[in-house]
Amino acid sequence: MTGSDQHILVIGAGQAGLQAAETLRSNGFEGRISLYGDEPYAPYHRPPLSKAWLTEKIDERQLTIRDISALERKGILLRTGSVIEAIDPHARSARVSDGSLVHWSGLVLATGATPRRLPGSESSKAVHVLRSRRDATEIAERLQHCAREGRPIIIIGGGFIGLEVAASARKLGLDVTIVEAASRLLERVLSSDLSQWYADLHRSRGTKLLIGAQVSNIEPVGPDQAIVHFADGRSVQAGLVLTGIGVIPNDGLARKAGIECDNGIVVDDCCRTSVPNIVAAGDCTVRRLPDGAKIRLESVQNAVEQGRSAALALLGKEKPFTETPWFWSDQYGIKLQIAGLSHGADTWVRRGESSESGFSIFHFKQDRLIAVDSVNAVKDHMLARRVIGTSAAPTIEQVQDARFDLFTLRSKSA
Numbered sequence: 001m002t003g004s005d006q007h008i009l010v011i012g013a014g015q016a017g018l019q020a021a022e023t024l025r026s027n028g029f030e031g032r033i034s035l036y037g038d039e040p041y042a043p044y045h046r047p048p049l050s051k052a053w054l055t056e057k058i059d060e061r062q063l064t065i066r067d068i069s070a071l072e073r074k075g076i077l078l079r080t081g082s083v084i085e086a087i088d089p090h091a092r093s094a095r096v097s098d099g100s101l102v103h104w105s106g107l108v109l110a111t112g113a114t115p116r117r118l119p120g121s122e123s124s125k126a127v128h129v130l131r132s133r134r135d136a137t138e139i140a141e142r143l144q145h146c147a148r149e150g151r152p153i154i155i156i157g158g159g160f161i162g163l164e165v166a167a168s169a170r171k172l173g174l175d176v177t178i179v180e181a182a183s184r185l186l187e188r189v190l191s192s193d194l195s196q197w198y199a200d201l202h203r204s205r206g207t208k209l210l211i212g213a214q215v216s217n218i219e220p221v222g223p224d225q226a227i228v229h230f231a232d233g234r235s236v237q238a239g240l241v242l243t244g245i246g247v248i249p250n251d252g253l254a255r256k257a258g259i260e261c262d263n264g265i266v267v268d269d270c271c272r273t274s275v276p277n278i279v280a281a282g283d284c285t286v287r288r289l290p291d292g293a294k295i296r297l298e299s300v301q302n303a304v305e306q307g308r309s310a311a312l313a314l315l316g317k318e319k320p321f322t323e324t325p326w327f328w329s330d331q332y333g334i335k336l337q338i339a340g341l342s343h344g345a346d347t348w349v350r351r352g353e354s355s356e357s358g359f360s361i362f363h364f365k366q367d368r369l370i371a372v373d374s375v376n377a378v379k380d381h382m383l384a385r386r387v388i389g390t391s392a393a394p395t396i397e398q399v400q401d402a403r404f405d406l407f408t409l410r411s412k413s414a
């Protein structure tokens with residue numbers, strides 16, 4: 001699919017959609033490319049929304065990944081504020097919110113994900129979720145308001161977004177409580193050792209943690225406050241309640257069009273869906289692995305790699321997605337970087353003292369290195385991305401041996 005009479009429609013002007021559009025152009029696609037996004041902005045970076053955007057450390061220009069004129073120069077038509085309401089794979093058309101019909105020869109679904117909400121909290125000005133630039137701008141205003149009025153904030157969910165917002169709010173001097181229903185922070189992604197380290201970090205910076213606490217409901221109070229009620233009868237009032245309890249993939253368009261979905265649009269390792277000429281990328285997808293298991297990743301790297309892979313698949317230049325997954329999080333200026341997936345690990349080894357000056361946790365499954373979590377240890381992270389899944393990966397004994405120089409393995413992996 002490269003001819004100038006072809007039209008590829010990309011739905012979702014986020015990281016994955018942008019990457020797909022640009023990859024199409026840079027790989028010889030001469031036809032029309034349209035990038036439709038329901039938000040009123042050109043594609044922008046989401047990670048700063050829980051970090052520097054809240055503390056006003058970056059401006060709009062720095063948040064933008066690609067502005068409309070840069071896209072125009074590449075021959076990519078960006079349509080902001082345009083919701084695609086339905087797609088028809090047989091007629092190869094899509095219905096836009098302004099009533100128009102767009103015909104396509106190839107389709108990229110890059111619709112992202114929507115934050116989960118707690119029931120009953122939608123109408124309150126004090127209760128928020130964080131996904132979009134608009135959400136973040138409203139939260140930033142609320143934080144300023146709470147700082148002025150001396151009102152505490154409550155964050156429900158001790159995952160990455162909750163912890164990052166907590167760190168940003170503490171920078172602004174706010175009274176912050178994190179509520180986590182599980183027995184520890186970041187339970188699904190970090191070892192218990194590292195979870196504890198992060199709990200200690202947040203406490204040391206003045207954040208209160210309520211671990212193992214079940215929220216029963218949120219009650220709006222007046223125009224701009226809310227009370228969080230807990231299952232054990234306690235309740236806490238706040239000027240801002242942020243719920244950071246995960247996301248739901250936006251797979252509705254695909255599901256209604258008969259494309260296979262299973263908590264996300266099911267794609268193979270080249271981002272092909274169950275329907276020819278329709279590919280999908282980013283947070284809206286769930287990837288079927290060769291052994292039949294399915295995996296959902298939510299990260300910039302996944303959106304970028306899948307966006308690229310999806311575009312190449314439409315051009316008949318399939319490139320399986322094989323990169324080691326990686327992710328980062330910034331809290332109080334401390335950088336956590338994760339390479340690989342630690343799920344199913346049976347052994348972990350810490351390298352370096354657990355301090356802010358840098359250490360890493362190496363995860364092994366049946367003696368094979370599968371993931372490395374690095375705290376202020378960028379070199380460990382870069383090495384991990386290179387060696388995980390290769391014969392150059394260190395053994396448990398090598399990681400345990402403080403005298404063994406892991407970086408000698410770099411040359412083995414080259």
Ligand SMILES: Cc1cc2nc3c(=O)[nH]c(=O)nc-3n(C[C@H](O)[C@H](O)[C@H](O)COP(=O)(O)OP(=O)(O)OC[C@H]3O[C@@H](n4cnc5c(N)ncnc54)[C@H](O)[C@@H]3O)c2cc1C
Nearest residue numbers: 012014015016038046047084111112282283298299300303
């Ligand atoms: C606050 C925050 C902090 C984060 N921090 C990190 C981090 O530190 N490191 C990291 O690796 N990842 C981080 N992430 C995750 C990362 O940003 C996402 O995984 C990535 O942006 C996903 O890109 P995407 O293109 O799949 O989805 P999105 O960026 O969500 O883009 C999808 C777009 O499609 C639009 N859309 C949906 N349906 C339609 C429709 N029918 N018609 C038109 N448009 C539609 C959506 O509104 C959205 O604009 C963070 C995410 C958030 C929200």
